Amino acid sequence: MRDKTKKESPKKEKIFLTQSYFKYPLPEEMLRELAEELKDINLYPSGGDYTELRQVLAKYVGVKIENILPTNGSDEVIEIVSRAFKGEVLIPIPTFSQYEASADRGGLSKILVNCLHDGEYTINYSAQQLKSASLIWICNPNNPTGTRIPREKIIDILQRAEGIVVVDECNYEYLGETIVDLIDKYENLIISRSFSKNYGLAGLRLGFAISNLQNIKKLAAFGQHFSVNRIAEKSAAKVLKYLDYYQEVWEKMKKLRDKFVWQINELGFSAYDSQANFVLVEFKDKKKTERVWKYLKEKGIYTLAGWENEFSGLGDQFIRFTIGEEWEMDKVVEVLFDYVKRN
Template identity: 45%
Template sequence: MEMIDLALADLKFPPPSSVLRELRQEISKVNYYPSGDYLELKQAFCNYLGPEVSLTSENLVFGNGLDEVIDLVTRVWGGVNLIPSPTFSQYSMAAARSNQRVISSSMLRQGNYELNFDETDLKKASLVWVCNPNNPTGDLIPRKKIEQTLDDARGMVAVDECYYEYTGKTVVDLVEEYENLIVLRGFSKNFGIAGLRLGVAISRPENIRKIERIRQPFNVNRMAEKAGVIVLKHKNEYKKIWQRVLKIGRKFAAEIKRMGYRPFPVNANFVLVDFLDEKKASEIFLKLKNNGIKTYPGWSDEDFEGDLNQHIRFAVSVEKHMKLAVEVLRR
């Protein structure tokens, strides 16, 4: 039986054929190194950010997936890492890889995620992580909360906008105003090039230079460098995919709600579901698995951490797969 993967939240739709056609041409040039300065890609990303934010290539540094960018940010500003919980696991794993300290702060209040750091923690931390929308809960963090965090934090605040394209909510326009802000954007969940690995950090030039000093000279490979330029050119084709993903995800969440369970907000290509009871959740996880559907159980710490013992995260896939998941849940 071939398993349907609703565990990993990569984009379940392949890039448009126009993108793949252009990308194929680059294959014949893989005997050459990547550019190393990534200037064409930086220019393309500045254009993508739009004229409202007057940022230049000096405000950007690219990485081998956002995972590498998280590592680089942690190596530069970490030491004492303040991490909300539950959230994406790589913030604390990057800290562990560098033997750094983590202050974990639970943000669940009566089952709802609400960013509310303790003021003393904000004064202690050299690096604060905010994931918006938050993986795995899907919650959007109100802009005011992020501004308040930036104002109160003693150290750097990293805002991970890995799923930005699904809702368009960003604080990238605050980069010039706040010297302690670094915004992270990805290419895996939105542009569907998770397999090539590309991510970017956006901040003041003096912050970017600190990362530039420690990154490897060709940290982004040649295919990823080219793919970044190509996908940004085709953003209008991707917009249709993002709308479709949200529509499928929200329909799935509505079905879940009808069954009496509690879906979290759908603001990205995944849906977190509270099955209201630990035993029930583990039975459902096994039932899905036995029917060929792989999901992320909240009680494993593979992708995200925090106490989610009665929760399962579903990646949004094509309509057929989500329909099958609903059918299995109804049985």
């Protein structure tokens, strides 16, 4: 029987391991159901308050409907918190570039805190920084290192911070750990989630914020009316019907990822253990990194290097690989094996 979680492997196709989107087939029945919604796109999304969508998301997450704000991708959560909580923002680098980009647009004053020392990513905000910042970022697991941030660490930051702490959980489904249960305990906690990475809806743009009613109201006031389109609005309930399928894919991806980390280390490079759908690899210096990156590109394999502006504070000696299909990862390892033999 055909494995539905596998794409047919067109061996000559270029391999894109750049953006960390979902690289597996989407359930065909779900796509058919979504397509049926097209006939209603003359209508606005339901009333603008997204009651049904918020009900679906609240049930999925295990909170009340009042704790949810649907957004145009989780990028919109990043954008509106940066408008709503002006002042000083703490950004734990290397990390996702949009915290910085939104801070710039919002006119916040940025403090980039280096959290990567000797191959270990640990969030190390000082007491003074936590006192003076209005907005504090934690990306869990962190992009691009893939590092899990321990729950105790997040609680410690929540307790010591004077400002709002936003925990970006856009890769929650791969990590399998959340702090959603803490939204009533810590009034300064906002969580952001996404349907892009784990459910394959990056092109539809569906994300959401989770927090207490007061914070949700404040964020809503800074967001745009009707920011989630009608098809995206309908998509959450539809994809969640296929949870079993997605769980199967996530498990498969995790196995491929862990095998890839092992293989890269066996080749003599240095791969970071990851809890997301990408792996960060460190090379000796920029020159060596460029050689590997170009060699991969010549063979039709596209990856993200540290100098490509996708991340804040990532050095030039790094390349991030998104985890794709098995044949794609096999091809990457084969090309890198070849590279090592020649150099």
